[in-house]
Amino acid sequence: MKKEILKKEFNLEETKDGILIFPVKEFYHFMEKVKGLFPYLSFITACHFPERKEFEIIYCVRDPQSGETLIFKTFLKEDEEIPSAYKFYKGADWMEREIYDLFGVKFKNHPDLRRILLPEDWEGHPLRKDYEINRAPEKYDYRKKQY
Amino acid sequence: MEGNIRVFEPEEEIVLNMGPQHPSTHGVLRLILKLSGEKIVDAKPDIGFLHRGVEKLGETYTYIQFLPMLDRNDYLSATTNEFGYVLAVEKLANIPVPERAQYIRVLFSELSRIASHLVWLGTFCLDLGGALGGGTTIFLYCFREREKILDIFEKMTGSRLHPHLMQIGGVRYDVYPGIEKDLKEILKDVEDKINEYEEMLVNNPVFIDRTKGVGVLPKEVAMEYGCSGPVLRGSGVKFDLRKAVPYSSYDKFDFDVPCFDGGDVFDRFRVRMEEMRQSIKIIRQALDGLPEDPISSQMPVKVKVAIKPPPGEVYVAIESPRGELGYYIYSDGKPVAYRMKIRAPSFSNLSVLPFLLKGHLVADVVAILGSLDPVFGDVDR
Numbered sequence: 106m107k108k109e110i111l112k113k114e115f116n117l118e119e120t121k122d123g124i125l126i127f128p129v130k131e132f133y134h135f136m137e138k139v140k141g142l143f144p145y146l147s148f149i150t151a152c153h154f155p156e157r158k159e160f161e162i163i164y165c166v167r168d169p170q171s172g173e174t175l176i177f178k179t180f181l182k183e184d185e186e187i188p189s190a191y192k193f194y195k196g197a198d199w200m201e202r203e204i205y206d207l208f209g210v211k212f213k214n215h216p217d218l219r220r221i222l223l224p225e226d227w228e229g230h231p232l233r234k235d236y237e238i239n240r241a242p243e244k245y246d247y248r249k250k251q252y
Numbered sequence: 253m254e255g256n257i258r259v260f261e262p263e264e265e266i267v268l269n270m271g272p273q274h275p276s277t278h279g280v281l282r283l284i285l286k287l288s289g290e291k292i293v294d295a296k297p298d299i300g301f302l303h304r305g306v307e308k309l310g311e312t313y314t315y316i317q318f319l320p321m322l323d324r325n326d327y328l329s330a331t332t333n334e335f336g337y338v339l340a341v342e343k344l345a346n347i348p349v350p351e352r353a354q355y356i357r358v359l360f361s362e363l364s365r366i367a368s369h370l371v372w373l374g375t376f377c378l379d380l381g382g383a384l385g386g387g388t389t390i391f392l393y394c395f396r397e398r399e400k401i402l403d404i405f406e407k408m409t410g411s412r413l414h415p416h417l418m419q420i421g422g423v424r425y426d427v428y429p430g431i432e433k434d435l436k437e438i439l440k441d442v443e444d445k446i447n448e449y450e451e452m453l454v455n456n457p458v459f460i461d462r463t464k465g466v467g468v469l470p471k472e473v474a475m476e477y478g479c480s481g482p483v484l485r486g487s488g489v490k491f492d493l494r495k496a497v498p499y500s501s502y503d504k505f506d507f508d509v510p511c512f513d514g515g516d517v518f519d520r521f522r523v524r525m526e527e528m529r530q531s532i533k534i535i536r537q538a539l540d541g542l543p544e545d546p547i548s549s550q551m552p553v554k555v556k557v558a559i560k561p562p563p564g565e566v567y568v569a570i571e572s573p574r575g576e577l578g579y580y581i582y583s584d585g586k587p588v589a590y591r592m593k594i595r596a597p598s599f600s601n602l603s604v605l606p607f608l609l610k611g612h613l614v615a616d617v618v619a620i621l622g623s624l625d626p627v628f629g630d631v632d633r
Contacts, residue, residue: 122565145475145491147569148595152582163580165567165595169475169489172496176567196477199603207307222300222632231308238308 107142125177132188143168146194151208155234158183189215207232279628295609302632310592315559323414326630329364332572334418340568340579345561352545353422354501359538362531368573369524370398376622400438426547450525463518467608467620478600481575486520488513493571505537517623558587598630
């Protein structure tokens with residue numbers, strides 16, 4: 106079990122669902138170790154907790170040879186930035202762009218941090234819990250070419 | 253400028269916009285290609301034209317209400333979307349599933365896989381165009397076989413493309429009497445036809461020239477980008493979630509995982525052709541071994557029951573026709589999910605496109621894009 110190796114080396118805690126929690130401070134060191142053990146990146150996502158004023162950034166990696174899956178996450182304050190995982194996994198490019206688009210989390214050293222699913226002039230980040238969803242859609246004025 | 257004709261200097265780079273309404277992009281993909289002559293220097297995919305906010309809807313609808321939404325995600329294989337979701341919710345709330353329901357689920361998700369791969373084969377050959385005398389021939393052939401499979405879905409559930417077959421705790425419909433006879437006929441037919449099509453294509457020199465050695469994806473790159481399904485197995489990584497992490501009742505069936513290590517368009521084509529044969533094998537076993545059980549452990553959803561899973565997180569991934577389709581659900585004990593992440597296979601498969609296109613000719617864009625088999629309901633969610 107490669108999970109136990111990581112747990113021992115970094116003294117990590119585990120949730121009841123078997124998800125490792127690692128501190129943001131050790132990001133580069135930890136990711137390098139993970140990349141060596143799990144070469145396959147499955148997904149990166151986030152979850153917003155407005156009452157704690159923080160995000161959870163969740164990573165899922167796999168080892169295709171043994172089929173072992175590892176999910177680990179970190180807590181991030183709303184005004185903080187997190188280093189990009191692009192240095193270790195190229196696939197993080199689009200996944201982090203999606204998180205930036207829908208949550209507004211900024212990634213340090215990301216090669217191309219733009220919105221990916223929504224138009225570039227969209228206001229707000231829809232998957233945040235404080236995003237208003239019951240408002241009337243904006244009307245587009247085709248003559249003036251503006252909302 | 254000479255009159256209205258602009259003369260380009262040699263070595264000058266031009267920017268070509270392809271899509272979003274291009275017939276060969278299989279949906280709505282915009283590609284911004286930077287060309288030097290006929291060669292592609294840089295490619296930037298622009299996605300999101302079909303973004304419907306499904307993940308946000310997952311946080312506003314209850315677990316049961318959200319199920320029909322998922323049929324619209326990957327609209328070529330609707331049952332696999334439901335399959336992953338119901339497995340995730342069942343794992344979260346510890347709901348048992350009867351054996352018979354599991355067999356029916358496997359049977360119909362494999363049928364979906366064949367139908368989806370047939371659409372892919374037809375449209376892929378249509379994209380290659382001239383390789384098959386216009387390419388429309390095989391497109392129509394494939395759709396003919398697919399229609400037979402969709403007829404089974406229609407007989408079973410009443411709709412062809414969005415069957416809404418599964419419910420949390422089992423399936424909604426039992427197999428209709430006489431399905432064995434229908435399926436056996438269709439499977440034999442499809443099997444013969446698949447062999448025929450493959451023979452037709454593999455012995456076609458134009459098809460070989462257009463696909464062999466085009467869009468080579470090395471093993472390590474495929475893993476870093478998170479490619480899955482036929483794209484990963486075409487690059488020589490033998491990883492299939494049905495074998496690696498057997499879910500539902502896949503451990504009871506005997507089938508092989510096709511894997512080729514060329515990594516080009518041709519090998520991705522071969523993987524998919526072989527997968528269809530394996531799916532036929534699985535369906536035959538599921539039909540023969542169909543156990544006598546109730547089809548669901550829950551009441552049919554005519555009464556309003558709210559499922560309230562305990563707080564926790566769960567991630568369940570299944571092998572959809574395009575790869576690893578996962579659902580990450582964060583529950584806080586309410587009947588509505590706190591966070592619903594859909595890990596779409598096409599999204600990751602498409603993100604490798606800029607890497608694949610660099611250095612190829614414009615004519616190969618369509619072949620490489622077609623070999624990745626993206627579905628834009630799945631990419632944009």
